[in-house]
Amino acid sequence: MAEVERRIYTREWEPGQSIPNEADLAVELGCARVTVNRALRTLAEMGLLDRRRKAGTRVALHPVGKATLSIPLIRSEIEAEGKSYRYHLLGQQIEPAPAAVTQQFALEAGAKLLHVTALHEADETPYVIEDRWINTTLMPHLTEVSFARLSANEWLLQNTPFTHGDINFGAKNASQREAQLLATKTDTALFVISRTTWDQNAALTMVELVFHPGHRKHTQL
């Protein structure tokens, strides 16, 4: 793997260029084909190579960045920064959901769903607002859980298996209420993460996380 990486890096193998097949490389490098396969597969996952059956392996044209973002619990995220965590439930009620939500959940317009809003604090200062809709038609027992102590974020992650999710990163101007909760001015630019979590084909929950001003999500390439 190191040798192949070296050849790519030194441009001995140029971007777009086809490299020898696994069998040949194994002979040349004096190792088993499985070993070559493992190395090339890993490099392909890293985005340095493009592999296709029959067509062979090529050096990726654009060393396309693949950033892996970890999406931890909000509590873990805050504690990882060495700050104290505090949680306030702002509201938990069954109410008619907006169209954007019922549509994702494949329910008729105006269906009543569980709506949970909460504020997470780091070192006694507002960190993020959690605004969540939960599809109680799939999880009716959830109407009896109180999120006063344990956040919905945490409860769901620990108790609800899911198969996949959609995430959107964006920005929005703070509404009056958001500004108040996050101790900032109306219209301040806030970083927003929206997430929908699915189990098979059914949407379980949608959440919007509105972060305090200046918050940045960091990752490595």
Add this chain to the structure above:
Amino acid sequence: MAEVERRIYTREWEPGQSIPNEADLAVELGCARVTVNRALRTLAEMGLLDRRRKAGTRVALHPVGKATLSIPLIRSEIEAEGKSYRYHLLGQQIEPAPAAVTQQFALEAGAKLLHVTALHEADETPYVIEDRWINTTLMPHLTEVSFARLSANEWLLQNTPFTHGDINFGAKNASQREAQLLATKTDTALFVISRTTWDQNAALTMVELVFHPGHRKHTQL
């Protein structure tokens, strides 16, 4: 792999629980140990398992989301949406860099560096502002390249090998100039990606991408 995934998913193996070791699993499932290893390694990469030598393999406590974001060329990103791409160079000059930049580049304050600003358009409407500083002390030949036709984004990605990068996602209120370029109002919340690219220990380039209002970066979990 499917069988292990099933056991995790059905809670037959609960979060935090230790699962049999590779050798035992191989016997139980009637396959070779390497095959078990491959499966468990993949599941660990997906975040479903935690593996440690001697300590064994456990079901991950928090099915921690790992979203992989692809960071493509801006042109590719726009063309992938089926829109036409257009590029305008706004400025390209050697000038004293702000402290935040010289610090990252490990240069003395006030060092003169190449500063490139450009606007990328999708379907004739502003898409993103690219504001870039390039460490010309490492790439002196770059002072002679014109980015009038080909964006620095594209040129660098194709010509400059790098080992790693830092990415930050955030939000900012549009400055007057940004608002004008993106055809919006001052103070509108804009989604921002900042990236620093490194070769070994040396920072090559820093770029801030300020997207048009409403832009969202999407990915799957």
Add this chain to the structure above:
DNA sequence: TAGTGGTCTAGACCACAGA
């Protein structure tokens, strides 16, 4: 120190997709 995952080998068959 011993148990676990990490990695390698030589050989084999298969599935896919380009030519």
Add this chain to the structure above:
DNA sequence: CTGTGGTCTAGACCACTAA
């Protein structure tokens, strides 16, 4: 049709680290 990567096997030694 056929070359390529995808995957599997049985067996082996090693490196790390928790007990």
